[in-house]
Amino acid sequence: MSDDVATLRNLTACEIAGKVARGECTARALAHAYLSFIEQSEPKLHAYLRWLPDSALSQADAIDRARDAGAPLGPLAGVPMALKDIFVTRGVETTCGSRVLSGWVPPYQGTHAARLEQAGAVLLGKLAMDEFAMGSSNENTPFEAVRNPWALDHVPGGSSGGSAAAVAARSCAFSLGTDTGGSIRQPASLCNVVGIKPTYGRVSRYGMIAFASSLDQAGPICQDVRDAARVLAVIAGHDPLDATSLDVPVPDYEAACARGCKGVRVGVHRAAMDLDGLDPEVRAAFERSLELLRDCGASLCDVELPHFSHAVATYYVLCTAEASSNLARYDGVRYGLRVQGGNLLDMYENTRAQGFGAEVKRRIMLGTFVLRKDSYQAYYGRAQRVRTLVARDYEAAFARCDVIASPTSPVPGFRVGERVDDPLAMYLSDVFTIGANLAGLPAMSLPGGFSRATHTRPRLPIGLQLCAPRLAEETLFAVGRSYEAATTWGQDIAPGARI
Amino acid sequence: MSTVSSEEVQVLARLARLALSPEQLERFGLQLARILDYVALLQQVDVDDVPEYLPPEQPGSALRRDDIGPILTSEMALAAAPQKRGRLVVVPKFKED
Numbered sequence: 114m115s116d117d118v119a120t121l122r123n124l125t126a127c128e129i130a131g132k133v134a135r136g137e138c139t140a141r142a143l144a145h146a147y148l149s150f151i152e153q154s155e156p157k158l159h160a161y162l163r164w165l166p167d168s169a170l171s172q173a174d175a176i177d178r179a180r181d182a183g184a185p186l187g188p189l190a191g192v193p194m195a196l197k198d199i200f201v202t203r204g205v206e207t208t209c210g211s212r213v214l215s216g217w218v219p220p221y222q223g224t225h226a227a228r229l230e231q232a233g234a235v236l237l238g239k240l241a242m243d244e245f246a247m248g249s250s251n252e253n254t255p256f257e258a259v260r261n262p263w264a265l266d267h268v269p270g271g272s273s274g275g276s277a278a279a280v281a282a283r284s285c286a287f288s289l290g291t292d293t294g295g296s297i298r299q300p301a302s303l304c305n306v307v308g309i310k311p312t313y314g315r316v317s318r319y320g321m322i323a324f325a326s327s328l329d330q331a332g333p334i335c336q337d338v339r340d341a342a343r344v345l346a347v348i349a350g351h352d353p354l355d356a357t358s359l360d361v362p363v364p365d366y367e368a369a370c371a372r373g374c375k376g377v378r379v380g381v382h383r384a385a386m387d388l389d390g391l392d393p394e395v396r397a398a399f400e401r402s403l404e405l406l407r408d409c410g411a412s413l414c415d416v417e418l419p420h421f422s423h424a425v426a427t428y429y430v431l432c433t434a435e436a437s438s439n440l441a442r443y444d445g446v447r448y449g450l451r452v453q454g455g456n457l458l459d460m461y462e463n464t465r466a467q468g469f470g471a472e473v474k475r476r477i478m479l480g481t482f483v484l485r486k487d488s489y490q491a492y493y494g495r496a497q498r499v500r501t502l503v504a505r506d507y508e509a510a511f512a513r514c515d516v517i518a519s520p521t522s523p524v525p526g527f528r529v530g531e532r533v534d535d536p537l538a539m540y541l542s543d544v545f546t547i548g549a550n551l552a553g554l555p556a557m558s559l560p561g562g563f564s565r566a567t568h569t570r571p572r573l574p575i576g577l578q579l580c581a582p583r584l585a586e587e588t589l590f591a592v593g594r595s596y597e598a599a600t601t602w603g604q605d606i607a608p609g610a611r612i
Numbered sequence: 613m614s615t616v617s618s619e620e621v622q623v624l625a626r627l628a629r630l631a632l633s634p635e636q637l638e639r640f641g642l643q644l645a646r647i648l649d650y651v652a653l654l655q656q657v658d659v660d661d662v663p664e665y666l667p668p669e670q671p672g673s674a675l676r677r678d679d680i681g682p683i684l685t686s687e688m689a690l691a692a693a694p695q696k697r698g699r700l701v702v703v704p705k706f707k708e709d
Contacts, residue, residue, distance in 0.1 A: 218691070313667060426650060437628060444629070447692070447693055453704070455704070457703055458706075462629050474628075474632075478621070481624050492654075501664065553667055
């Protein structure tokens, strides 16, 4: 590969948009550089479910023509990006990582794809994911499992594993993921990239295939904090097509990146550091990150989240209940897979049995159980009440601090196949991320260091999570950028970017 | 350790419209029991007088102006149906004559 192409792939989204606007490189050259690398790396990485050379190059040409004609360009003009396959794209197959939707070509455009196109971003393709966004490793898939660009025998995290792996490998300049219980932040952590789950309602859910509607939220996965600020500003804001999208102005997130974190109060829930299963290297990296935040001018204080240890159980009752209801629509009648049966009921049962993978079935069954008349109050109703307590815990904590810091994932990553037979152990890897979903809060994962290479484990990325009050994404960008500027590990490029 | 029998799993599978093999019924039974044991943690929480969660901002009324806007044609809407007859979706018989 020529140096030129490798150089183009090392540019951030903001740098690319600047170069395209100034005429220093063409959108076509950029799209071509990325598409060539995708061809080369995909046999080993499996981050993409499909890529779209023809439409990407024609979108890029349209940007170049607009620039040549002196037309105004959007904030992401010419930036090659890719979408998790949960995002509906008109005319482009969208499967949500499931056999049940294989071959489905949506007749409409989701808000995310529409707003990114409007901003000039070039869609390279659709990214792999755990089926219906259910999973933390990308192994819940009927397709090839995505590999971690830092160690190809390791998982990239999930469910937005393709989105995080593609950014880490520089096979797109940025991507979008979705986060129901940590599905943007945990893979961002495992792949050494920046991922933000916005406040619930900050970004539209129109054209984002539903898993658990009261928790689902879309957000960017990027190379750095400033890119995340720019992309979030493009996709955020009220959407009349989603009644839960908030009708509040979108602040200048990029300006917030320059604010620094002097005087910011960083809360730490110390009791969580005694958690069983917290890797000692993750803990050590987190303590180092706290020191760095203090060096940047932040002050530290202890906060209590008394229901922290109940969050995972609460989440798995609520998200499975919502999933069992949302996924009832896949019945083989109007779209997607149909497996014939002697009567309508057999057709439903056969279609869903063959269309869904084991984890999706497990969650539908659990959701069906907790919503049954006999168990509703003991499970679903109770979990909804505990959710109130979790949200109140955060409210009380934010009276004492501006942002709560924690590790993103309790472990740096794990090998492909290591946890597939233990669903509960997999669920517990969401322990630090789930609270923000239950309380509807914004949270960001940043590169927070690396584990040391040993004879049992390669050098792997570790994530730092920051969580802020509702609609306080600006605080995340201010603190996140300040921390990022004081560290070097975010600039390390994964070996998978040179496959 | 709680147990979920194959018969109970069969009932859930039927409610969820999932055809499962005997092996799957047994495996899901064991896994569901383990997950339900973990979820039993919630029974320890005092939730007396705690309301069910509601997001801080409830969606407002989303009434739109009654204008004609872009629509899907019936061809577009039916394009993905697995089996069609003209402008109808074909399904197996579900009602006795």
